[in-house]
Amino acid sequence: MNAASRCKVKIVGATGYSGGELISLLLNHPRVEITAITASSVTGPEPIHTFWPALRGMVPVPVTKEVPGEGGAEVVFVCTPHGAAMEIVPAYHQTGCVTIDLSADFRFNDPAERTGWYEGEHTAPGLCAEAVYGLPELFRGKVRGANLIANPGCYPTGAILSLYPGLKSGALKHEGVHISAASGVTGAGKKPKQNLHHPELDQNFYAYRIGKHQHLPEIVSVLRRAVEKPVSLSFVPHLLPLQRGIFYTIFAAKAKEISLKDLWALYDEAYRGEPFVRLYPLGETPTLHAVRGSNFVDISLHQDAVTGEVIFASAEDNLVKGAAGQAVQNMNVRMGFPETEGLLPIAMQREPDCVCS
Ligand SMILES: NC(=O)c1ccc[n+]([C@@H]2O[C@H](COP(=O)([O-])OP(=O)(O)OC[C@H]3O[C@@H](n4cnc5c(N)ncnc54)[C@H](OP(=O)(O)O)[C@@H]3O)[C@@H](O)[C@H]2O)c1
Structure with missing residues (x-):
């Protein structure tokens, strides 16, 4: 494709x-x-390598x-x-x-759902209803027609x-779901904070915002919309002394008699055609190394030998499928590009630390 016919993109917050x-x-x-x-916070044009040394000489425009x-x-x-x-x-x-935020x-079609979780009044409430939640695996059709994603x-x-196919099919109970997840520190953004200081973080591990993290209402709201039933769950995030990656351990009770093998088959059917969801064979478990730098969400299903509860062990890279990679996937879907364009080969080959170290 020649340069003239390429899609022009801008990145705010580069x-x-x-x-x-x-x-x-x-x-x-x-x-x-x-x-x-x-x-x-830039006052005049600044070369990209001021902020990202690895990108020296690679970006044709300065940061303005x-x-x-x-x-x-x-x-x-x-x-x-x-x-x-x-x-x-x-x-x-x-x-x-096309704006991808x-x-x-x-993320909430009704800005009232933010109340109590995010500070301040919404200054553009009229746009919330128009925005499409950009999770292509669930809302691909809507993303195709959206100007605000x-x-x-x-x-x-x-x-x-991890939860969607089990809840949608009625195999899992819609209440009493517990999500425990641990994230690398880039999830907190680049602004320095005392608890993100290397001596505080290194060789440390702990839960934070227990039961009151702002992503809790987002998970509940999106699942409720997707499965068209109320969903009740708890969420405990943890801070990992790593740059990137999220590992999830999720507990959900069965709503009916179903073997783990049959539940797995249901997930296999739901995600077989999805380029960025990898369902692990029963008995295998993802790791952060398996998703680091990639746009994959890796999901595995297990069963507690005592309680019979289903346990999901899942992994993603917070900066890729959890942020920038998913944004590219959304652009691909919206602009009619192949959905994996710019994502698959890079995910496999590039050094993931190149912009974050
Ligand atoms: N990090 C993750 O893993 C992750 C995952 C999913 C979603 N997100 C979301 O993505 C967004 C960015 O996260 P991040 O972690 O990349 O944040 P970050 O590291 O703190 O970077 C924020 C960027 O926004 C710029 N910025 C701040 N205020 C601005 C303004 N008024 N106008 C223009 N630029 C402005 C900052 O530049 P200056 O320093 O010059 O202000 C900086 O470039 C957040 O809303 C976050 O919740 C992050």
Whole structure:
């Protein structure tokens, strides 16, 4: 494809972890051209290697100060913290481009669902109903027609994909589900904090925001919409002293008599055609190494020998399937590109630490 016919893309928040990951992925995407990359705290044009040394000489444009709505791109990725995104997204939406927002600001169709979980009033509530939740495995048809795509949260992605077929089919109970998940520290963004300081984090491991993490209502809300029934669950996130990756352990009771083998077959049928969901054979368990730097969610099914509960052990890379990779997947679906374009070969071959070390 020649440069003139490539899709022009802009990345807002290019100096952050998910923005940097997105640049790396898009540089290897044959159908796009990066035409603008911005952040809020630069005063004049800055070369990319100021922020991402590994990208020295590889990005044709400098990082400039963000001016919402400018740039003339056909696809704009907004990779800013929540709260900031709702101030930026409307200006792009008005231009008619496809906007893919990686923050939580447009993940709830009813902004009232954010109340108590996110600070402040929504400043663009009218756009929430229009946004499509960009989890292609569940909402691919809607993503195809969307001009505003709300990219899912990192924890919700693997949790929802692990639970969806079992809940949708009625094989698993819709209440009493427990999600325990541990994330690498890039999930917290690049802003320095005391608990993210190396001596605090290294060789340490603990749960945080127990039972009150902001991704809890997102998981509940999306599953409720997808399975068309109320879903009740608890969620305990943990901080891992690693750069990237999320490992999930999820417990759900059976709603009816079904063998693990039959439940597995149901998952196999649900995800057989999905390029980025890998269902492990019974008896095998994913690891973070298996998904590091890739757009895969790896899912395995087990059964507790005493309680009979189903246990999912799943893994994803928070920066790829949990953020930038899923955003590229959404762009591919929306723009009619092959869904795996720019994702599969890179996921297998690239060094995942190149933008985060
Ligand atoms: N990290 C993950 O694993 C992950 C996963 C899924 C979703 N997300 C979501 O993706 C978004 C970005 O996360 P992140 O971890 O990449 O954050 P981050 O590392 O903190 O980076 C945030 C980026 O946004 C820029 N920014 C902040 N305010 C801005 C504004 N008003 N205008 C323009 N740019 C602005 C920052 O630049 P300055 O420093 O110059 O302000 C920086 O480039 C968040 O909403 C997060 O919740 C993150």
